Amino acid sequence: MRIGGRLAAAIEILEDIETRHRPASDALRDWGLSHRFAGSGDRAAIGNIVYDALRHRRSAAWLLDDASPRGLALGALLLEWGYDADTLDAELVDDRFAPSALSEKERAAIAEHFGKQPSDDIRSDVPEWCEPLLQKTYGDDWGKEGEAFSQRPPLDLRVNRLKSDTSKVLAALHGTGARKAAIAPFGIRIEKVEGRGRHPNVQAEPGFQKGWFEVQDEGSQIVAELATPDQPNQVLDYCAGAGGKTLSLSAAFDNKGQIFAHDAEKARLSPIFDRLKRAGARNVQAITAQPALDALENQMDLVLVDVPCTGSGTWRRRPDAKWRLTERQLEVRMSEQTQILDHVTRYVKPGGTLVYITCSIFREENQEQIEAFLTRHPDFVATDHHALWAKKFPHAKERAMVDAHGIMLSAATSGTDGFFFCAMTRN
Numbered sequence: 276m277r278i279g280g281r282l283a284a285a286i287e288i289l290e291d292i293e294t295r296h297r298p299a300s301d302a303l304r305d306w307g308l309s310h311r312f313a314g315s316g317d318r319a320a321i322g323n324i325v326y327d328a329l330r331h332r333r334s335a336a337w338l339l340d341d342a343s344p345r346g347l348a349l350g351a352l353l354l355e356w357g358y359d360a361d362t363l364d365a366e367l368v369d370d371r372f373a374p375s376a377l378s379e380k381e382r383a384a385i386a387e388h389f390g391k392q393p394s395d396d397i398r399s400d401v402p403e404w405c406e407p408l409l410q411k412t413y414g415d416d417w418g419k420e421g422e423a424f425s426q427r428p429p430l431d432l433r434v435n436r437l438k439s440d441t442s443k444v445l446a447a448l449h450g451t452g453a454r455k456a457a458i459a460p461f462g463i464r465i466e467k468v469e470g471r472g473r474h475p476n477v478q479a480e481p482g483f484q485k486g487w488f489e490v491q492d493e494g495s496q497i498v499a500e501l502a503t504p505d506q507p508n509q510v511l512d513y514c515a516g517a518g519g520k521t522l523s524l525s526a527a528f529d530n531k532g533q534i535f536a537h538d539a540e541k542a543r544l545s546p547i548f549d550r551l552k553r554a555g556a557r558n559v560q561a562i563t564a565q566p567a568l569d570a571l572e573n574q575m576d577l578v579l580v581d582v583p584c585t586g587s588g589t590w591r592r593r594p595d596a597k598w599r600l601t602e603r604q605l606e607v608r609m610s611e612q613t614q615i616l617d618h619v620t621r622y623v624k625p626g627g628t629l630v631y632i633t634c635s636i637f638r639e640e641n642q643e644q645i646e647a648f649l650t651r652h653p654d655f656v657a658t659d660h661h662a663l664w665a666k667k668f669p670h671a672k673e674r675a676m677v678d679a680h681g682i683m684l685s686a687a688t689s690g691t692d693g694f695f696f697c698a699m700t701r702n
């Protein structure tokens with residue numbers, strides 16, 4: 276398929292996403308099933324146009340003066356694929372599978388806006404109701420941060436030091452553009468792809484099968500590193516999910532200490548067994564039964580709660596979720612976070628630490644949760660986060676936003692997904 280046919284397919288898929296309010300991955304999969312002639316290169320390119328259009332929904336609509344699926348898809352090509360009005364039109368005019376060539380109105384809108392920086396509300400590319408939330412988090416930088424969360428993401432890997440080392444993994448990934456990450460000590464980054472490009476399928480690499488590395492955003496690696504105590508000890512990862520943070524801690528402990536991995540949903544936890552095996556992690560025990568949890572009360576040196584959240588820090592990877600998120604969902608997540616925080620205090624032993632992590636960029640889910648928690652639980656005291664950041668990441672002083680209540684990572688400042696980290700000690 277030429278770019279015109281791919282553009283037409285992307286417009287059709289965006290229409291499906293808009294009208295049926297469905298996740299982009301579902302709409303792309305269904306399109307693929309009903310267009311089996313399309314090769315993997317076509318699917319990747321169409322997927323890139325769809326995701327770029329969703330990442331840049333407001334700026335693409337502004338650029339074309341048109342918020343329809345056509346306007347968004349054309350905007351995606353102009354903003355991310357290196358086309359201008361003439362080169363794009365040249366692709367469309369003599370391609371019978373392409374949508375119609377640019378109209379006079381579209382050309383006029385592009386002529387007025389192309390190459391110019393829109394106002395912060397457009398540039399941030401977030402739903403209108405989220406604008407005040409970003410302003411609260413980032414102050415004058417909110418447009419810049421929002422824009423950074425609208426870019427394509429890199430592919431980040433974490434070297435599993437139980438089985439490998441950075442140079443071995445870099446050698447195994449030679450030719451993929453992999454290089455050492457800037458902040459996380461065991462991180463490897465493959466930069467974002469351009470145009471119709473796609474990241475290598477690293478999970479098909481023998482090194483992945485042998486457990487040499489995991490796929491994990493650098494921000495996730497950094498918060499796991501911040502949570503890692505100086506000595507291996509007793510840890511409860513209470514919202515372990517598929518075990519991203521559990522695996523990081525297990526490797527950092529060099530298979531010493533004891534990590535209990537729990538999740539309210541057994542199905543979310545189930546991939547952890549294969550992952551632990553592949554990683555060679557032997558200091559992790561998955562627990563789901565209540566009596567086993569009860570036995571941990573007042574026993575844990577560290578309780579980690581990587582709580583359910585809006586996921587607003589992951590918008591680079593899941594741009595469709597950005598437009599589906601509602602204020603009501605934010606409220607529900609906040610209430611779950613409060614309940615989990617209050618519940619897990621029982622597992623922290625006196626002198627132990629409670630770590631709270633979100634992949635959200637909203638203060639409502641982050642600093643404000645912590646302020647309220649510390650008021651409800653005066654026996655907990657926030658760690659000195661400035662000292663912790665300086666100790667763990669002396670080479671990255673300016674790459675996080677640190678205050679009394681925690682450490683924030685962001686796309687523009689840290690070059691990672693958005694994360695919030697807070698550690699509190701129980702007196």
Ligand SMILES: C[S@@+](CC[C@H](N)C(=O)[O-])C[C@H]1O[C@@H](n2cnc3c(N)ncnc32)[C@H](O)[C@@H]1O
Pocket residue numbers: 513514515516517518519520521537538539540543581582583584611615
């Ligand atoms: C952000 S995800 C965890 C991601 C995981 N820690 C990782 O690094 O891959 C949040 C997890 O919390 C779990 N969860 C939600 N409510 C919970 C509760 N009340 N108790 C325990 N886990 C809960 C969800 O099932 C989900 O797997």
